[in-house]
Amino acid sequence: MEQAFAPLAAWLSENQDWILAAIVLMSFLECLALVGILLPGVALLFAAGTAAGSAQIALQWVLLAAFIGAVLGDGLSFLLGYHYHHVIRRLPPFRSRPHWIARGESFFHQYGLMGIVIGRFVGPIRPIMPMVAGFMQMRPASFFSINVLSAIAWAPFYLMPGYLVGASLEGEHALSGRHLLFLSVAVVGGWLLAQLLWWSHNHIRQRRNKRQLALLTALACLTLLIAVSQMMQLDAVVDLNRRFSLWALSLRHDWLDRFFVGLTQLGYVQPMVLWGALVTAALIWQRHTYGVVLWLATILSGQLLLSGLKHWFAWPRPELVAMPPDSYAFPSGHTTMSLVFLGALAILCLPGISHGRQKAVLSGLCILVALIAGSRLYLTVHWPTDVLGGLLLGGLILAILYLVVLYRPFRTVRPLPLVITSAGAWAISFGLWVAPRFETIILSYLPLIRH
Template sequence: MTGLEGGLAPLLAWLAEHPGWAGAVIGLIAFLESLALVGLLVPGAVLMFMAGAAVGGSNLPILPMLLWAMAGAILGDGLSYWLGWHFRARLRSLPVIRRYPGTIAQAERLFYRHGGKSVVIGRFVGPVRPVIPAVVGMLGMPPGRFLLANVSSAVVWAPAYLLPGVVFGASLILALEVMGRLMAWLVILFGGFFLLRWLLPRIDRPLRLAGHRLARALGRRPPTSWRWLGLRPLHAPLRALRHRGGWLWWLAVVAIVFSAGHALLGASPQGWERGLVALADAHRSDLVRVAAWRVTQLGGLLPVLLAAAALAGFLWHHHQPRRALLVLAAVVLAAAGAYALKAGLGTPRPQGLSEGADFIAAFPSAHAAGIAALVTAWVVLLPIRGRYGRRSVITLGLVIGLGVGVTRVVLGVHWPLDVVGGLGLGVVCGALPGLAGSAERVSGHQSLAVLGSALVLVMAATLTEVTHWPDPLEAYPRGAQVPEIAADDWWVGAATLADRRLGLGGRRGWFTAQWLGGEAMPTGFDAGWQAPPRWRWSTTLRWLSPQPSVERLPVLPRWHAGRLPDVVRIQPAAEPGMRLVLRAWRGATTAQGPVWLVWIETVTVRGGVLLPRLTRVALDQAGREAVLGRAAERSALQRRDDRVPRYAPASLAAPD
């Protein structure tokens, strides 16, 4: 151990006693390790391992530590890049740099060979790690490109350098037990990432080449035969296949056809749609509801039409009448198409909202269609230079469009496929200025037009929020609450509760029982049942063990109506590697206490190749009778036989 490492060893031991400072110290180590000049002197890999060992040995939460390490690495590389950008050639004359001339030369060769990827590679390569950001800044790498490489590499670097120490600190025996599989997973993840980076250009290039060939075959103008066959409108979209944007346009067409086909022919909504909407209902607090309602106003009909009119007016003023008319036509066509499909298909909204006066049919989402059409028109019209500038604008457009679309699901007024169909319809219509308006030259004035249109959109959405018109907050449903019912009504069946569990993927099996008794947990299940191990890094890593012990593994999550269970208990079974898992949700509240929805299943865990083999099976009839009978006897509850049996105190369970 060097003098520096030995001097820091007491500091790392002190972190175990003062966990509040752990994140700041880890961030400082990552910052210094990534900082130009200083990083050449600091043994960052050793210090990060020791810090991870201190975290693992202290059972500190690992996620905040990872975030601190990522932040420190990003700031260190960012400052190094700024130093290179600021000093340029003078960087070579600094005293510390002169001591490592080979390192600078190696970093330059890495940059000339790999370009922007050199920042990612250099993060993991010995002596050039703290130097490569300064070198790429000195050689003039664009800031946006560096920022993307800096953040993405830090997200991978922090766990790669910190987690081995965490594993070691959590338990030496556990570290030796799972290290092989942990390394195997890291190799798979890194290999998959680089395979994807290698594969995507090799898929993209043939597709664009095929688009170029098709464009040359079709020519600049549609063939005469197409005009007579009514295929002329397809000419521009087919020629657009020579660009990635053209492929996105056809992908939007596929999204419309797919989602509309499900709305028209399939069982609508799908099970996974019900699960996601239930998740949104369960977690829609008043704060989330208000925030989502404010964002969703960006897709309202009035703000979108006003923004489109402002954009068209600006283009008309700058002598681009064709594009101005196309912008208006694109947004109006998207809105009109959405409302026409609503009227024609008549698909119901969640919670029966379409039966009231505030909402019409669900498919497709008019908010998603309107904002997607407007944003797509912005992207098409902006005079973008450079590959990364176009990617940035397209990414921003996706964030705005998807943001409004997601709020429709968060607010519980649309199914997910309604949003998919609306976004697809908006993209298809919004691309009209680009598909049909290419005869007019793109000018710099269009940037001001798009900026003015965006300002009008924000102002109109703000006005809608202030006036609560024409889209008031009061029309949107509040979050789902546990209902309050009369125990007598529940017992005789007048007030029904869920008989089947609604998971994130849709309806699942029948509940084991409905149980009235117990405040903190269902009464009668205290003897023989115990709390499972909590999710910590040490318990999570046990899932990588070649010979997992079922008693030491935390319980995997299950949802009902968007909620995780209020109570989870486990009980070892007679067969090795098997346990019973009890989950209970508060289904309703009564004057006698909550009615619990009880789900009990048998879980078997066996060793696997990279992960354990997990089998989860609902209790059979004999198992249910045995488990429920013992608990009911201990708590003096009576049973009423239904498809899902009900258990209640004898005072309530009087004969009919």
């Protein structure tokens, strides 16, 4: 596959002025009905994203190019289906493969308007869902509204991996062993946590024993949280915190800065409110009242406890970057709430996921939490004890949630809408609040001390 795209990569590297136009074209073709089925669009977009990162093209322009191409491709597919559905059904590709359209129509009937969003990320039906929406005579205003919002989510999902690879491997910007070690510790730490959770879930069968373990976990997290809150005031711990933060400053790297700043911005108020609201809407759409109560009670209690503890301890942050956040340091809000949000999603969604995929999903969620926690340490806006306190507070809240669920089980939640709305919330937040002022945000995290 690499050899097949080598000429394209070479041409883009020699004609960097055409990279954005190429991204628009590839995104358009990837989203165009029938063409997207035949075209290896994911690989092409990865290659284009790598070229854009290597050429150091501003990320917001790369995402905008992908967004424009996706909206145009899906828009044309919808209009073709809306106006020419009788003709298209008789064309050779669809006449000989009627299951293509049947699968899309079944998906549309099952998920309705949400199917346009979900369909963007489901491989076999991705290129035909807009055309199927046209077949079903969906109102154009409704389609184009949801099409624009879903394209905001789609663009970073398909372009960011290649962009980050290209940016990190370019000449003097290449990552060193120390940078890779820091990333590896975060990833492996999250993976090990997932293995521990998976082992306990599968080897403790009886509900009574699960309740006892959940209660012990809650008590352990509470005890350790109290211990950390007292120990962080000791001179020796204060000195260790400072030494670690100064070491973290020595890790600073242009593209890691961009990666961690982009990741950490999604933990601020506006993205989290949008995330919580969209997941709530997805649960309401499923008519899962108990799920709504569990979700809202968990995230709201998490936020209340977090705010209360921050003001109770009033622990100052490190002052090592140009514009550190205004709130108090202990415990880390990003760490706490990312763990609470993702952990609550795991508790709600995992029963609806096949057993063979549960472990992979749990590992992905734990690694994401570890990277968000690591971003606060890398950017030196939290002390290590803040992050540890955030993990313990989040663990306490989730243990209580799991205990409640064990005493009063819930009807299985359909996980796909919750996963898609979560990814969509992050992507929309990035497109609306992060990408437009990304360079300014980067400046606020510039270190005051250079190593």
